[in-house]
Structures are given as structure tokens and as C-alpha cells.
Amino acid sequence: MDKLEFLSDNKNSNLRNRQLKQQRDIIRHLSKSPFPLSIPEISEYIKTSVPTGTKLTKELLKNNYILAEGKKETDNGRRPTTYALNTDKFYVVGVEILEKFLHASIVRIDLDTVYQAKNRKFILSDTPECLDEITRFIQSTIKESGIQADQIIGVGIGMTGGVNRQRESIKFFNFDDNSLKQYLENKLSLPIILDNDTRAIGIAEQVLGIAKGVENVLVIKVSRNLGLSIILNRKTIVGGTGLAGNFAHIRFKEGERLCNCGKTGCIGTEVAGDALKKDLIEALQNGERSLYFQLDKIDTYQYHDILDAVLKGDALAFKILHDQGDKLGQALGNMVNLLNPDLIVIVGEFVMVKDFLIDAIRIGIRKTALLEPLTTCKIEASTLGRYLSSKAGACMLLKACDMIEY
Amino acid sequence: MDKLEFLSDNKNSNLRNRQLKQQRDIIRHLSKSPFPLSIPEISEYIKTSVPTGTKLTKELLKNNYILAEGKKETDNGRRPTTYALNTDKFYVVGVEILEKFLHASIVRIDLDTVYQAKNRKFILSDTPECLDEITRFIQSTIKESGIQADQIIGVGIGMTGGVNRQRESIKFFNFDDNSLKQYLENKLSLPIILDNDTRAIGIAEQVLGIAKGVENVLVIKVSRNLGLSIILNRKTIVGGTGLAGNFAHIRFKEGERLCNCGKTGCIGTEVAGDALKKDLIEALQNGERSLYFQLDKIDTYQYHDILDAVLKGDALAFKILHDQGDKLGQALGNMVNLLNPDLIVIVGEFVMVKDFLIDAIRIGIRKTALLEPLTTCKIEASTLGRYLSSKAGACMLLKACDMIEY
DNA sequence: GCAAGTTAGTAAAAAAAATTAGGAACTTTA
DNA sequence: TAAAGTTCCTAATTTTTTTTACTAACTTGC
Numbered sequence: 001m002d003k004l005e006f007l008s009d010n011k012n013s014n015l016r017n018r019q020l021k022q023q024r025d026i027i028r029h030l031s032k033s034p035f036p037l038s039i040p041e042i043s044e045y046i047k048t049s050v051p052t053g054t055k056l057t058k059e060l061l062k063n064n065y066i067l068a069e070g071k072k073e074t075d076n077g078r079r080p081t082t083y084a085l086n087t088d089k090f091y092v093v094g095v096e097i098l099e100k101f102l103h104a105s106i107v108r109i110d111l112d113t114v115y116q117a118k119n120r121k122f123i124l125s126d127t128p129e130c131l132d133e134i135t136r137f138i139q140s141t142i143k144e145s146g147i148q149a150d151q152i153i154g155v156g157i158g159m160t161g162g163v164n165r166q167r168e169s170i171k172f173f174n175f176d177d178n179s180l181k182q183y184l185e186n187k188l189s190l191p192i193i194l195d196n197d198t199r200a201i202g203i204a205e206q207v208l209g210i211a212k213g214v215e216n217v218l219v220i221k222v223s224r225n226l227g228l229s230i231i232l233n234r235k236t237i238v239g240g241t242g243l244a245g246n247f248a249h250i251r252f253k254e255g256e257r258l259c260n261c262g263k264t265g266c267i268g269t270e271v272a273g274d275a276l277k278k279d280l281i282e283a284l285q286n287g288e289r290s291l292y293f294q295l296d297k298i299d300t301y302q303y304h305d306i307l308d309a310v311l312k313g314d315a316l317a318f319k320i321l322h323d324q325g326d327k328l329g330q331a332l333g334n335m336v337n338l339l340n341p342d343l344i345v346i347v348g349e350f351v352m353v354k355d356f357l358i359d360a361i362r363i364g365i366r367k368t369a370l371l372e373p374l375t376t377c378k379i380e381a382s383t384l385g386r387y388l389s390s391k392a393g394a395c396m397l398l399k400a401c402d403m404i405e406y
Numbered sequence: 407m408d409k410l411e412f413l414s415d416n417k418n419s420n421l422r423n424r425q426l427k428q429q430r431d432i433i434r435h436l437s438k439s440p441f442p443l444s445i446p447e448i449s450e451y452i453k454t455s456v457p458t459g460t461k462l463t464k465e466l467l468k469n470n471y472i473l474a475e476g477k478k479e480t481d482n483g484r485r486p487t488t489y490a491l492n493t494d495k496f497y498v499v500g501v502e503i504l505e506k507f508l509h510a511s512i513v514r515i516d517l518d519t520v521y522q523a524k525n526r527k528f529i530l531s532d533t534p535e536c537l538d539e540i541t542r543f544i545q546s547t548i549k550e551s552g553i554q555a556d557q558i559i560g561v562g563i564g565m566t567g568g569v570n571r572q573r574e575s576i577k578f579f580n581f582d583d584n585s586l587k588q589y590l591e592n593k594l595s596l597p598i599i600l601d602n603d604t605r606a607i608g609i610a611e612q613v614l615g616i617a618k619g620v621e622n623v624l625v626i627k628v629s630r631n632l633g634l635s636i637i638l639n640r641k642t643i644v645g646g647t648g649l650a651g652n653f654a655h656i657r658f659k660e661g662e663r664l665c666n667c668g669k670t671g672c673i674g675t676e677v678a679g680d681a682l683k684k685d686l687i688e689a690l691q692n693g694e695r696s697l698y699f700q701l702d703k704i705d706t707y708q709y710h711d712i713l714d715a716v717l718k719g720d721a722l723a724f725k726i727l728h729d730q731g732d733k734l735g736q737a738l739g740n741m742v743n744l745l746n747p748d749l750i751v752i753v754g755e756f757v758m759v760k761d762f763l764i765d766a767i768r769i770g771i772r773k774t775a776l777l778e779p780l781t782t783c784k785i786e787a788s789t790l791g792r793y794l795s796s797k798a799g800a801c802m803l804l805k806a807c808d809m810i811e812y
Numbered sequence: 813g814c815a816a817g818t819t820a821g822t823a824a825a826a827a828a829a830a831t832t833a834g835g836a837a838c839t840t841t842a
Numbered sequence: 843t844a845a846a847g848t849t850c851c852t853a854a855t856t857t858t859t860t861t862t863a864c865t866a867a868c869t870t871g872c
Contacts, residue, residue, distance in 0.1 A: 015830070015858075040820070049860050054821075071867095077819025078867040216646045230744075232643055239638075239746025240622045243779045246743040251736070251774045252658050261776055330657070334740075337652040338636075340645025368657045370667055373649045421828075421860070446850070455830050456851070477837095483849025484837040 004065070006153050006401035007191040022046050023056055027065060030085045031109055031403045036069035038080030057083060065089050085109060090403075091152045093190070094394030095138060096197065097159040099124050102134065104141040107394040109153075109403065111208065115145035116390065124160070124172070131173045131180065135187050142188075154191035155184065156397030158200030158389050164242035167194045193400045197389055198245065199236050202229025203399055204392035205345050206406045209384045213406055216341040220247065220332070222350035222357070224273035224303065232339065234406060248272075252331050252368070267331045271324045273303035273349065279320040280306055290316040303349075310353045321353060322360045329364020336369040336377050347382040354381035410471070412559050412807035413597040428452050429462055433471060436491040437515055437809045442475035444486030463489060471495050491515060496809075497553050499561040499596070500800030501544060502603065505530050508540065510547040513800040515559070515809065517614065521551035522796065530566070530578070537579045537586065541593050548594075560597035561590065562803030564606030564795050570648035573600045599806045603795055604651065605642050608635025609805055610798035611751050612812045615790045619812055622747040626653065626738070628756035628763070630679040630709065638745065640812065654678075658737050658774070677734045679709035679755065685726040686712055696722040709755075716759045727759060728766045735770020742775040742783050753788040760787035 002016065004024050025046045030037060037045075043053025060066045060083075067086045071079040090109035096102070102119035119137055124130060138155065159180075162170035168179035175183075181192045202219040205211040211219065215234055221227035228247035230237040237244045248268030255265035257278065269275055284295040292309045293301060293316070309317035332344060350357055358379055365374065398404040408422065410430055431452045436443060443451075449459025466472045466489075473492045477485040496515035502508070508525035525543055530536060544561065565586075568576035574585035581589075587598045608625040611617040617625065621640055627633035634653035636643040643650045654674030661671035663684065675681055690701040698715045699707060699722070715723035738750060756763055764785055771780065804810040 038820080050821075051823090051861090052859060055859095074819075074868080076817075076869045078821075080820055228744075232638065232645075233641070235639070237638055237745065239779070240748035241746060241779065241782050243776075244744065244746040246746070246776060246779065249743045249774075249776050250740045252740070254659060263774070265774075334656045334658070335744075337655045338634075338650065338741075338744075339643065340647060340650040340652070342646035368655075368669070368671075370649075370652060370655050373645070373647065373652065376647050444850080457831090457853095458829055460851075461829095480838080480849075482839045482847075484851075486850055 036082035156393035198227035223348035325360020326364035329361035333368025442488035442490035562799035604633035629754035731766020732770035739774030
């Protein structure tokens with residue numbers, strides 16, 4: 001049997017390609033179905049007669065792509081044999097490339113991680129050596145997992161920094177008219193899907209998290225900086241040149257702090273980790289006091305410490321966080337008016353103070369959002385936890401292959 | 407030959423349905439193609455062999471859906487007969503329903519208007535009588551045009567006011583568990599596509615206007631009020647409950663005027679026709695002077711008059727307009743950061759002062775937009791003119807049928 | 813417990829589509 | 843102007859698919 005390729009459909013329409021397309025369709029449908037399917041169900045889905053559906057299914061069975069799962073209990077009539085995906089034949093590689101962290105997972109199609117590897121000594125730089133290091137890391141991860149290359153559908157990569165519309169990194173690894181994507185596709189002989197790490201997390205929230213099954217979602221990342229992944233009609237919005245979702249530089253009122261973009265008033269200067277520390281400094285300079293923070297030790301504090309202090313009951317830390325949540329809520333209220341989302345998901349480090357943050361966001365959002373779009377918009381914090389980004393890459397690939405429901 | 411239905415594909419997959427689907431595909435392809443096509447080209451497009459493509463094409467020819475257009479000039483080899491759509495077999499009805507205006511056009515598939523009718527005495531109200539009036543208006547327009555019902559693909563309606571996700575008006579005509587859409591589909595026995603009039607205009611800009619072929623567009627309507635149609639990846643964004651694009655209530659800085667939504671600072675209170683008049687009153691009260699306007703005659707002025715004064719060189723009117731453009735630009739800059747559009751199109755009454763307005767918008771937009779997304783974003787005024795909205799409905803229907811390129 | 817009803821699956825017949833092969837209609841080159 | 847090369851198109855052949863008809867495997871009602 002020919003290899004089943006799930007990205008880049010063969011355009012030629014001869015018999016074998018048509019059959020392969022139908023078999024891929026069967027696999028896709030089985031991968032999305034929560035229960036095994038009978039031949040009549042499969043045939044209906046791929047829009048052929050039962051005899052052809054039978055033939056295609058039997059060939060997939062012979063090649064071990066699918067497994068017979070026994071008879072189905074029905075109310076009447078002869079009971080059909082049902083078939084399910086052989087999950088051991090379909091693996092995906094998920095990769096996370098951050099400034100100082102490299103992480104890869106081998107994930108089964110049902111999203112169970114079977115193997116993973118980290119590199120904490122990694123430092124991202126725009127050099128051929130770094131590109132080589134990434135390539136070798138992925139290669140060795142695959143090798144050590146023991147999974148055969150022909151059982152791998154492809155590689156999904158979530159990467160820090162700007163990614164353009166062609167899913168190629170703007171800043172990194174564009175040597176000799178080649179992009180990271182092209183380079184890796186050649187080296188690994190596997191389809192590659194690359195995107196911004198925030199967008200990858202957005203997809204993971206859609207597939208595994210609370211955004212599952214929701215059509216229109218704003219996934220807002222609050223860590224050191226602000227990030228946003230906009231999902232409309234279940235699709236991630238990329239924009240004309242791949243820069244969509246630049247939430248940090250939205251301005252919604254006058255502001256004093258100078259942003260690294262050269263302007264003032266950007267929401268990114270008012271909300272998130274970096275701003276949190278600035279808020280603390282200003283508060284202490286204004287004479288406000290706290291059990292946990294003193295002005296002369298200011299250089300020893302991380303923004304994490306402020307979040308910790310909130311959990312410990314520090315009134316000043318709470319007040320600062322509350323103000324930020326209020327501002328963030330006001331900015332999000334504008335998004336609600338504009339995009340009418342069904343759900344806003346908070347991800348990132350600030351999730352650790354989610355109850356405090358979301359209450360404050362709710363207060364702020366009412367100041368700007370219209371009543372009608374707001375009543376249908378939920379605000380929730382992610383439940384997925386950290387260290388999931390490489391899995392997010394895998395989700396992204398499976399979604400691109402249309403082998404995953406959401 | 408069975409009727410070709412272009413909306414709601416028959417799900418049954420027997421032979422005849424498959425053939426009809428292929429024939430619809432041929433029609434769709436011909437409708438989008440700028441030149442007639444040969445049988446080999448058609449066959450390649452519908453992914454069949456040449457003999458089957460020939461058979462399907464010949465049947466369409468026999469039924470007069472398509473016409474032979476003579477031989478094509480080629481570089482070598484036997485010259486193929488080419489086929490084009492018989493535009494006289496495919497008509498669309500476009501309808502515009504406004505507060506005090508009813509307008510319908512019968513449009514050929516190449517978007518030539520063949521007949522149109524207006525009703526200026528119409529007053530929109532949520533009553534069965536009004537619904538009946540609309541129905542009779544559409545029926546009589548079709549009748550008077552002389553076009554046979556079986557030559558009409560469907561009816562596209564652009565309607566004022568909120569329209570939900572199921573493309574049903576929120577405010578109007580929801581009697582007896584029936585919507586306007588359902589009611590008309592029953593009465594006219596034609597497929598109906600309904601949407602908000604601003605979104606319909608957005609689609610018209612995509613199909614006929616300067617947004618043609620552009621992936622990501624913001625169509626901003628500046629008339630008495632502000633309206634926005636967001637087009638991303640060539641699709642109009644509707645939002646979770648159909649309320650997306652509520653640009654008028656975006657807040658981007660503190661404002662004093664009270665909006666009808668109950669808040670202050672909404673951009674709709676600062677920009678567009680109603681705000682223009684308020685700006686004029688305030689300026690005159692502050693002692694500013696103009697050749698064209700006096701405070702004691704303020705009730706006699708329409709916002710149109712202020713736009714006229716701009717064209718006549720009135721410095722005060724210009725200053726007011728310029729301030730509005732600047733503010734609008736600042737708000738749009740946020741949209742640019744967020745959605746990274748390729749193009750912003752200005753539509754609505756303010757197009758009459760487009761040069762003044764766009765210059766001001768450019769100044770404002772630089773205050774908030776990031777450099778990178780702004781460099782790839784054009785700002786232009788619509789060239790389509792007024793009285794096009796019913797044609798916009800037709801565009802919307804053709805787009806929903808996938809019978810139009812953009 | 814047996815007939816009647818229902819759904820699965822398959823073998824045979826019929827239909828449709830794809831290949832193959834070759835002629836038609838053209839250009840280019842010698 | 844004749845031969846070679848190209849593409850279109852169709853007739854004949856082959857392959858594939860659907861349809862039809864039938865058997866298998868089950869439940870339910872009498």
C-alpha cells in the first residue's frame with residue numbers, strides 16, 4: 001500500500017490517488033470519532049457504496065492502519081463489525097522553540113505523549129549552528145523514541161517571535177533562500193507546520209483545553225508580556241503578513257510609560273509581568289508599604305514574587321494586580337465589541353492568580369463591553385498547565401491535517 | 407435535466423446527485439473564469455477523465471446552461487472548442503431593506519443589473535403587514551422583470567439592524583417560530599441569504615470594489631453612524647452571536663459624550679455624522695466662526711451640510727472633520743495592530759470628503775499602529791457609489807453559492 | 813419458537829468511468 | 843509540401859463502482 005500523506009493532497013486524480021484520498025478520509029474520520037465505526041457508517045461518510053467502502057476498509061485493515069473492534073450493540077438487525085484507528089501507526093512530533101528552551105514530544109494521534117526530550121542549555125540565535133542544533137535535537141528525539149519515521153505524520157513547531165503568513169519565521173533561519181520550514185522538511189523528510197508559540201497554545205486550548213468546541217475564542221497570554229491568539233470560526237487569525245494578535249500595543253486610553261515600540265499608552269506597558277514590577281516600584285516610591293517588598297531591595301524581586309505575594313494576602317500586591325486586571329478587562333471589552341467572542345481564555349504565568357485576576361477583568365470589561373456580546377462571552381483561565389507547548393505543536397499539525405475535531 | 411441547486415448540496419450520494427454536483431462545479435468554475443474553457447480544462451478542474459468531462463459538458467450544452475464559444479487560439483495542436491456560461495440562464499435577486507427604503511435588483515450572474523425597483527414610501531416595522539409588503543415587493547419585482555423563477559439562483563438580502571449567526575434578523579419578523587429567511591424561502595421557493603447591510607456592502611467591495619482579491623479587509627462605513635465589516639481570509643467575520651464589528655462602541659481614550667449604550671468614550675460619539683453636528687455646535691458655542699454656519703440657525707443644518715462646507719473650503723468644517731479623521735485613525739490603528747489587515751476601505755456618505763478624511767486618518771493611525779503591520783496596510787475610499795446595496799445582496803448570495811471569485 | 817422486521821455484508825449484474833488507442837486538427841520544421 | 847510534433851476529441855476496451863438481489867445475523871411481537 002502507498003504511503004498515506006495527510007498534508008499536501010496529490011492533485012493528480014488517477015484511480016490510486018482517488019483511493020488514497022478516500023482512505024485518508026476514512027482515517028481522518030476515525031481519528032475524530034469518539035467510538036469505532038461500522039462499514040456502512042464509513043461508506044456514508046466517504047460517500048461511496050457499501051461494497052467500495054468495504055474494499056477500502058479491508059485494505060486499511062490488511063495494512064494495519066485500522067483495527068477491528070468487535071461487533072456493535074444495536075437495537076435490531078445484524079450487528080456490524082466496527083473499526084477504529086490503530087493509534088500505534090500514527091504519531092506526531094511536537095516541538096517548542098523558545099529563547100532558552102527546546103522541547104520535543106512524540107505524541108500518538110490520540111494525543112498521548114509517548115516520549116519527550118528537553119534541552120535547557122539551548123540558546124536561540126539566528127545562526128546556521130543553532131539551526132543545526134535544532135535539527136539534530138528533533139532527529140535524535142525521534143530516534144530515541146523508537147518510533148519509525150513512516151509512522152510519523154509530521155512535525156508541528158511552536159516558536160517564539162514573529163511568523164509570517166507562509167508559516168515561516170520572520171527573524172530566524174532564513175539562510176540561502178531557505179526557511180526553517182523548508183530546511184527541516186528536507187532534512188527530516190516530514191511535513192512541517194510552524195507557527196508562533198502563542199498561536200500554538202491557542203490551538204492546544206481548542207483541542208485539549210476549555211476552548212474545546214468553541215467557535216470564537218480569544219486566548220490571552222499574560223506572562224512577562226502580553227500575547228493574543230484570535231480564533232474565529234475555529235480558525236486562528238493570522239492577518240495579512242502574519243502579525244495579527246498584537247494585543248500588547250493596543251491603546252485604549254492615555255498612558256505615560258514609554259513602550260519599546262516608541263509610543264505611549266500601549267496596554268503592554270500597563271499590564272503583564274514587566275508592568276507589574278514597574279507598578280510595584282512606583283507604589284513603593286509613592287510611600288505605599290508592604291510586608292513583602294522594600295524599595296531598597298527592589299532589584300532582587302521578580303514579577304513572580306508579586307504574584308506570590310498576592311496569594312499570601314499582600315494588600316499592595318493585590319491592589320496592583322487588581323488595577324492591571326481592570327485595565328486588561330477594559331481592553332478586552334473592546335475586543336468583545338469588535339469580535340463578539342464566545343470565550344476568553346487566560347493563559348500564561350498569571351494563571352496562578354486566576355481568581356483575583358479574572359474578578360478584576362470582569363470589573364474592567366463591563367466598563368467598555370456592550371451588554372449583548374458580553375452576556376454570551378465567558379471568561380476562564382486555562383487548566384492545561386505549563387510545559388505543554390510542544391504538545392501544542394502536535395495539536396497544530398493534527399489540526400492542519402484535519403485529523404482532530406477542534 | 408434536473409434543476410441545478412447551488413445552495414444546500416444534496417447529501418445523498420447516488421449517481422445523479424454526483425453528476426449534478428459535478429455539473430454545478432463546472433458552472434461555478436465557468437462563472438469565475440474570465441475566459442471560456444475547453445473540455446480538457448473543465449475535466450481537469452472537476453477531476454474526471456476527458457470522456458466524462460465531455461459527457462457532462464455536452465449535457466449542460468444541450469440544456470442551454472452553457473454556450474459554445476468557438477475555438478481557442480493555441481500555440482500548437484488541435485484547437486479546442488471552448489465553453490462559457492449562458493448568463494441568461496442565471497439570475498440573482500438582490501434586496502436592500504432599510505428603515506425607510508426598499509430596493510431590489512435582478513442581476514445577471516456577471517453582475518449586470520437587468521431590472522430594478524425601489525419603494526421610497528416603505529417604512530420598516532416589525533409587523534406581519536410589513537413582512538407581507540416586503541414579500542410582495544420582491545415577488546412583483548421578479549414578475550415585472552420577466553425573468554423565469556427557474557432561472558433565479560436565489561435571493562440575497564442586506565438588511566439594517568442586527569443579524570444573528572443563523573443569518574436571521576434579530577429584531578424583525580420573528581413571528582410564529584418563523585424567521586424572515588424561512589418565511590421568504592417558503593413564499594418564494596428560492597434560497598435566501600440574509601445579512602446586515604454593512605456586511606453586505608463589505609462583500610460588494612470584495613467582489614466589485616477595491617477590496618477585490620484582498621484577503622484581509624476592514625470596510626468601515628462612515629455615515630450618520632459608524633459601521634464595520636471585518637473580512638479575514640476573504641470571509642466576513644460574524645462572531646459568536648452575529649454581533650461582531652461593533653466598532654462604534656470601541657473606546658480608545660477618555661471621552662465626555664454619553665453614548666446611547668450608556669457609556670462614555672465610545673468612538674461612535676466622537677466620529678461620524680451625528681458627532682459632526684455636535685462638534686459644530688460645540689465649536690460655535692466656543693466662539694469659533696464660519697462663513698456657512700451660525701449658532702442660531704443650528705437646527706436647520708444636516709451633517710451633510712458640514713461635509714459640503716468642507717468641500718467649499720470652510721476652515722471650521724475642515725478642522726472638525728480633520729479632528730474626527732485623526733480620532734478615527736487612532737482607533738483604526740488599534741485594529742491594524744490586532745488584525746493586521748491588508749486594506750482599510752472607507753464607505754458611506756463621508757466618501758464625498760475622502761481626500762480630507764483619509765489624510766486625517768493617516769495622521770491618526772500612525773499614533774497607534776505599529777510600523778510593520780501599517781506598512782502593508784493601504785487605506786482607500788470606496789469607488790462604488792451609492793444605491794449599490796441591493797447589488798451587494800446579490801454579491802452576497804453569489805459568494806455564498808461560491809459562484810464568484812472574491 | 814416462529815414469523816416479521818431490521819441491518820450487515822456479499823455476490824452477481826449492470827452501469828459508469830477511466831484507460832487506451834487512434835483519428836482529427838492544428839503548428840512547426842525541414 | 844511533407845513529415846514530425848502537438849493537442850483535442852472520441853470510439854473501443856478495460857476497470858471500477860454502483861445497483862440489485864440475496865443471505866446472514868440479529869430483535870421483537872405474537
